[in-house]
Amino acid sequence: MKAVFIVKNSTPEKxxxxxxxxxxxxxxxxxxxxxxxxxxxxxxxxxxxxIYPDAPPLPAIVGYEVVGKIVEVGADVQNRKVxxxxxxxxxxxxxxxxxxxxxxxxxxxPENMNAGKATALATQYGTAYFAAEEMTRMQEGDHVLIQAAxxxxxxxxxxxxxxxxxxxxxxxxxxxxxxxxxxxxxHYPINYREQDFVKEVKKVVGxxxxxxVFDSIGGxxxxxxxxxxxxxxxxxxxxxxxxxxxxxxxxxxxxLGFGFYSPIQLLSNSKSIIGVNMLRIADxxxxxxxxxxxxxxxxxxxxxxxxxxGAEFKMNEIAKAHxxxxxxxxxxxxxxxxx
Numbered sequence: 001m002k003a004v005f006i007v008k009n010s011t012p013e014k015x016x017x018x019x020x021x022x023x024x025x026x027x028x029x030x031x032x033x034x035x036x037x038x039x040x041x042x043x044x045x046x047x048x049x050x051i052y053p054d055a056p057p058l059p060a061i062v063g064y065e066v067v068g069k070i071v072e073v074g075a076d077v078q079n080r081k082v083x084x085x086x087x088x089x090x091x092x093x094x095x096x097x098x099x100x101x102x103x104x105x106x107x108x109x110p111e112n113m114n115a116g117k118a119t120a121l122a123t124q125y126g127t128a129y130f131a132a133e134e135m136t137r138m139q140e141g142d143h144v145l146i147q148a149a150x151x152x153x154x155x156x157x158x159x160x161x162x163x164x165x166x167x168x169x170x171x172x173x174x175x176x177x178x179x180x181x182x183x184x185x186x187h188y189p190i191n192y193r194e195q196d197f198v199k200e201v202k203k204v205v206g207x208x209x210x211x212x213v214f215d216s217i218g219g220x221x222x223x224x225x226x227x228x229x230x231x232x233x234x235x236x237x238x239x240x241x242x243x244x245x246x247x248x249x250x251x252x253x254x255x256l257g258f259g260f261y262s263p264i265q266l267l268s269n270s271k272s273i274i275g276v277n278m279l280r281i282a283d284x285x286x287x288x289x290x291x292x293x294x295x296x297x298x299x300x301x302x303x304x305x306x307x308x309x310g311a312e313f314k315m316n317e318i319a320k321a322h323x324x325x326x327x328x329x330x331x332x333x334x335x336x337x338x339x
Contacts, residue, residue, distance in 0.1 A: 003096035004318050005059040009050030012322035017059075018315065024093060024100040031080050031088075031103045032072030038094040039065045039119035040334040041152070042216070042239060045326045054279050056092055063094020064278075065122030067115045070106075077103040084108050087118045087297070089126060089282060089289055095318070097338055104286040107293035110301070117300075120152055120307035120333035123278060125296040126289065128156030131214060131236045131276050134292070138164040142211040145169040145201060145228065147221060149186060150177040150331045153238065155308055156296075157214050158184045163304050166212075169204075171197050173328060180331045198224050209233055222258045222273075231270045238276040308332030 007017045026032045047055035047062045055062060070084045080086070080103050088106040093099050109118050132138055138161055146157045149170030161168045162185045170186040172178055173193050181189040188204060190197045201210065209230020215221055216239030225235050266272065282289050299305040310332035313321040318336060325334050 001097040002315070003061050004063075004315060005061055005095075006048050007059045009048065009058070012048070012319040012326070015048050015322075016318050018318075021061075021096075023098045024096075026072045026074050026100050028074040028076040029102055029104075030074045030100050031070045031077060031086075031106060032098060032100050033066055033068040033086065033088055033106075034071045035066045035068040035094070035097055035099055035338050037067050037115040037119055037335050037337045038063050038096075038099075039123065039152075040321055040325050040336065041065075041123050042325065045322060048322060061093050061095050063090060063092060063096070063099070065089055065119050066094045066099045067109070067118045068099075071098070072100075074103065079103065080106060080108075085111055085113075087121050087293065089122045089278070089293070091279065091282060095315075095336075102282070102286050102289075104290040105282060105293070107290070107297045109297055113300075114309070115337070116309040116312060116333060116335040117307040119335050120156070120309070121296045121300060121305075122293065124152035124333060125156040125300075125305060125307065126292045127238055127276065127278050128153050128160055129292045129296050130278065130281065130288070131238055131274075132157055132160045132164075132212075133295070134288070135236060135274050135276060136212065136234050136272075138166050138212060140165040142166045143169070143205050143208070144212045145171075145197075145210050145214070145225065146186075147171050147213070147215045147217050147225070149184075149189075150180050151216070152310075152330075152333045153216060154214075155184060155332050156305065158186055159305050163299075167204075169197075169201055169210075177331055198228060201228055205230070212236070214238070219258060226271065226273065229269075229271050234272040234274055236274045236276060238278075310334055312337065 046052035086106040090101045144166045150172040168186045169188045170181045171190045171192045178189045190200045210228045213225035213235040215237045310330040
């Protein structure tokens with residue numbers, strides 16, 4: 001089979017090679033999938049740059065999600081069969097013509113579901129659902145801040161917050177993305193390049209504070225977001241995009257920027273800090289992944305969730321796709337089609 005390998009931690013143009021390799025062998029609890037399309041996530045960019053700790057050693061096939069048809073079923077798998085069309089979370093190995101994964105990390109999708117939209121349902125919508133529905137629960141009237149709200153996970157969080165009838169603040173870095181956030185139903189879009197999001201939020205919430213902050217940026221954005229929480233508020237971190245392209249000394253500065261917190265501080269102010277790493281959940285709680293995927297597919301079929309495809313590429317355009325994502329040009333999901 002053909003697969004995209006990261007062979008060097010470098011720029012998009014210098015990092016990738018498409019090579020022939022063996023089709024992955026399926027274990028008893030796994031399924032093999034003939035891939036139609038795979039999605040890109042910002043963690044892929046960090047893996048390419050050599051700053052994602054969980055990434056496999058080079059040369060490596062990364063990729064967290066695929067859409068395709070099951071072509072092989074492990075001996076212990078009961079609820080999937082050859083021919084099922086699925087969206088699946090993969091623990092790497094997604095950038096290929098064939099992939100494998102734990103059968104519990106798949107959800108059956110309709111034959112007519114757009115492959116690009118379906119790829120968003122795995123890592124991005126699965127992360128958003130787990131963060132917003134399982135690690136906490138948004139309530140009607142909650143005031144919610146979503147950082148990088150025009151991205152894939154951000155879009156999913158906006159749609160979930162809208163479903164829960166929350167007041168939504170969302171940050172983005174261009175007028176085009178601000179317009180996109182308005183179209184998605186964000187009540188208070190904030191251009192972080194032109195406005196101080198802390199001041200903009202405080203104009204609305206005052207001393208009440210926010211109920212929820214969802215953060216994929218890390219560094220001092222966590223510290224600032226924590227400061228905006230009211231009593232009972234929660235901040236959920238699921239990324240550290242500030243680390244991208246940072247040198248050693250800047251990484252130290254960003255790390256210190258997160259701030260320092262003690263249990264007494266959290267208890268006395270009734271605030272929470274929650275971390276989300278979907279790889280850890282997939283490793284240790286595969287049933288949770290199965291439940292999240294099943295629910296996001298159901299909500300999509302009901303029209304409550306509507307993944308947005310921001311850009312589409314072919315496999316031989318993988319460098320261009322990575323450059324597009326790293327350049328923060330995307331709104332919604334960046335998809336790569338195998339054929």
